[in-house]
Amino acid sequence: MEGMLLAATSPLDHVYQWTYQRIGIGAGDSVFTPGGQITLVSNHIVMQIIAVLLLVLLIPSFARMRLTGDTVRDLTPRGFGNFIESICAYFREHVARPVLNEHTDRFIPYIWTAFFYILFVNLLGLLPLEPVTRGLVRSVYPDAHHGVGGAATGNIWVTGTLAACTLCMIIFNGFRYNGFAYVKHFFQGPIFIAPLIALLEIVGLVAKCFALTVRLFANMVAGHVLLAVLMSFISLCYVGFGAVAATGVGIIVVLASVAFNMLEIFVAFLQAFIFAFLTTLFIAQAVVIHHDHDEAPERGSEGPAAVPQ
Amino acid sequence: MAVYASGTDGTMRLDRTRRLLGAALGILLLTVSQASAAENGEHPTLFTGDLGNIIWSLLTFVVVLAVLGKFAWGPILRALQKREDFIRNSLDQAKKDRQDAQARLGEYTEKLDAARAEGTAIVQEARRGAEEVKRKIEEDARAEGAAMVERAKREIGVATDTAIKELYSVTARLSTDVASRIIRKELDPKEHQRLIAESIEELQMLSHNGRDKN
Numbered sequence: 001m002e003g004m005l006l007a008a009t010s011p012l013d014h015v016y017q018w019t020y021q022r023i024g025i026g027a028g029d030s031v032f033t034p035g036g037q038i039t040l041v042s043n044h045i046v047m048q049i050i051a052v053l054l055l056v057l058l059i060p061s062f063a064r065m066r067l068t069g070d071t072v073r074d075l076t077p078r079g080f081g082n083f084i085e086s087i088c089a090y091f092r093e094h095v096a097r098p099v100l101n102e103h104t105d106r107f108i109p110y111i112w113t114a115f116f117y118i119l120f121v122n123l124l125g126l127l128p129l130e131p132v133t134r135g136l137v138r139s140v141y142p143d144a145h146h147g148v149g150g151a152a153t154g155n156i157w158v159t160g161t162l163a164a165c166t167l168c169m170i171i172f173n174g175f176r177y178n179g180f181a182y183v184k185h186f187f188q189g190p191i192f193i194a195p196l197i198a199l200l201e202i203v204g205l206v207a208k209c210f211a212l213t214v215r216l217f218a219n220m221v222a223g224h225v226l227l228a229v230l231m232s233f234i235s236l237c238y239v240g241f242g243a244v245a246a247t248g249v250g251i252i253v254v255l256a257s258v259a260f261n262m263l264e265i266f267v268a269f270l271q272a273f274i275f276a277f278l279t280t281l282f283i284a285q286a287v288v289i290h291h292d293h294d295e296a297p298e299r300g301s302e303g304p305a306a307v308p309q
Numbered sequence: 310m311a312v313y314a315s316g317t318d319g320t321m322r323l324d325r326t327r328r329l330l331g332a333a334l335g336i337l338l339l340t341v342s343q344a345s346a347a348e349n350g351e352h353p354t355l356f357t358g359d360l361g362n363i364i365w366s367l368l369t370f371v372v373v374l375a376v377l378g379k380f381a382w383g384p385i386l387r388a389l390q391k392r393e394d395f396i397r398n399s400l401d402q403a404k405k406d407r408q409d410a411q412a413r414l415g416e417y418t419e420k421l422d423a424a425r426a427e428g429t430a431i432v433q434e435a436r437r438g439a440e441e442v443k444r445k446i447e448e449d450a451r452a453e454g455a456a457m458v459e460r461a462k463r464e465i466g467v468a469t470d471t472a473i474k475e476l477y478s479v480t481a482r483l484s485t486d487v488a489s490r491i492i493r494k495e496l497d498p499k500e501h502q503r504l505i506a507e508s509i510e511e512l513q514m515l516s517h518n519g520r521d522k523n
Contacts, residue, residue: 042361055377109378109382110374156356157366
């Protein structure tokens, strides 16, 4: 029974979405609208809004630092602006340019946005906000089980939406830059196996985006669960071996979780990078079609801005 | 078996192990029960979410895309492009400048070599001229010296001849004079002595006069 009491908080509690308020939208019961309702406020949604506020407030102010009018000052970034710009320049020069070539500057804002959005949400998820904000949340929603905290990218609906955006970008720009050639490039090989290849290509395309969804989701969940499980060792030891053993294990566990937190900061950057990197590759595959057959490549070089705003 | 062999202590350890296992099992059971409870909408699962999340994610993402696209990515992209152009232009310019400098260096080196050769030629020419002048001056001086010596010799010779001629004529006159006096009167020794002294004196005077004339 002691075990049951101590384990009252599951290690997964930190990664769940805790819904605070739902609203009915007059739709039937479905996966998307359970009970005809949708979530209006949850811990993940609040985290996303905080991330957006930070992004919108911080990054433009750093970008504006550059616009002084002085040629030399404008060309030499400093401080945090330099940090942002280094990342941007890296994506532009080393990720996008090799695959997107002349289309780089058209798609780079989307790639940068995907990276920084995911990065900020990931990093915010590492802050132990939940115990701090629980009281605040309960003052608004008295029935709330959990405070605001956790990584919204540990929610498969969030990562799925982001991956769906990428899928839309892939298909939309594939058509825009290649038109019918984009459809045609699905049908390869001899005529009798072309439909099969096309089916596989389409499944592959969806699978790529599904992999984007799951990769980010699983990595974020795993990191947070790992940290929670590490911490639970302390209570397990207390139950099993008493206070002295629990203290000893606690020291090791705290040191280990510091190390794992470092790892999680790295993972936050890494997963944001992987998402943006793969998005770039997938868009490039659709926009820059390599024709193996005798047909000359046709590309729409001019068009409206690539970013759907 | 070792647990039973060590008596009370072993029993305690067994008890702890049992409690540890119980706690772990408890966590597992609770997680499972929570997961099953979630199916009724009571407790969240890892996959809790709905259209609301999609809408919010889309909304937040598009807001970030729009705001940053306008206020951050634009300036950053322009700055990156500007810097790229600046660096490319600077490199091009530097390359061009270097080529210019190389060309100019070659040009100047050539000019310098030519000037040096010319200078050397001028100096050699001047040296040759100076040698020439020096030799000429020496030759002239030598010739003039020789001419002067020659003239002096000639003048000395002329003077000597004149003096000898004069001496001859005076001596002849004196001899004639002395002879005439001897013939005119007999001479006592005293008178003889006086005449000789007188003659010598005359001779000396004459020779003096002759020398002065010269």
